[in-house]
């Protein structure tokens with residue numbers, strides 16, 4: 593389908609609110625501000641916790657790349673402490689990881705736990721060269737343009753006391769090092785080559801210019817840094833595709849409307865129309881300076897994880 597016709601079609605389905613990039617941007621920002629309070633609850637209910645499993649996969653890909661770069665002595669260049677106000681001098685080699693469109697900071701909270709306390713390689717049964725490795729520390733920078741989503745992210749990160757009972761003992765976990773920035777992904781107030789790695793979850797379809805955002809994100813990554821993009825997908829097998837469409841087209845707007853916001857949960861399933869195809873995303877990433885682009889389907893392709901490495905310059 594030609595570009596213009598495709599655009600017209602999207603507008604027809606999603607209405608006047610998304611008729612121009614400016615309108616879409618304002619609609620998306622306002623919508624996330626509105627649903628922020630119930631966003632996490634709705635995510636868990638509507639995805640049956642699948643998003644957590646997918647996040648883990650993205651975080652492991654990120655962790656393995658960070659470890660590999662560390663061992664090759666490539667990744668941690670300039671001190672994260674200088675960049676983001678952490679005065680702890682022992683942390684000069686701590687990787688700095690961006691969570692673009694961080695929302696309520698699920699990636700940051702899970703990332704801190706999974707990458708620091710667990711083995712980067714995953715379950716101990718999965719024997720691979722990363723099985724014994726954990727990252728000692730991480731500094732996160734979360735970026736999002738929704739003030740209300742960031743407000744919740746801030747509270748969650750601060751509250752995280754990480755008490756775990758082991759043999760009756762209560763263990764206090766270390767504080768999460770994270771800075772949150774309220775900004776548009778198309779105009780990041782961040783210096784070139786700041787990050788050792790980055791994740792972005794479920795945001796592509798909400799952007800008004802995916803190519804421009806990838807260029808802007810790429811600018812902030814160091815050479816060799818990994819970008820992990822998590823997105824929803826559309827199952828390919830007929831019966832699963834049918835059930836998926838029924839669930840996201842009918843059930844999600846119904847439950848979302850009852851428990852949160854009718855307009856938002858009507859938009860969210862429809863917004864998959866804005867997703868680039870695998871080929872379009874790969875081309876966009878390559879134009880933005882990434883290489884080694886790989887997409888893997890998850891749970892019958894209802895989720896996808898795309899990883900790409902920033903070129904050396």
Ligand SMILES: C[S@@+](CC[C@H](N)C(=O)[O-])C[C@H]1O[C@@H](n2cnc3c(N)ncnc32)[C@H](O)[C@@H]1O
Pocket residue numbers: 620621624692693694695696697698699735736737738741775776777778792793794795798799800
């Ligand atoms: C579906 S939520 C995903 C949140 C989080 N990444 C997660 O995995 O739960 C999409 C987020 O993208 C943010 N967003 C959308 N467009 C943006 C833009 N142009 N700049 C910054 N943030 C944006 C929204 O505010 C929202 O928090």
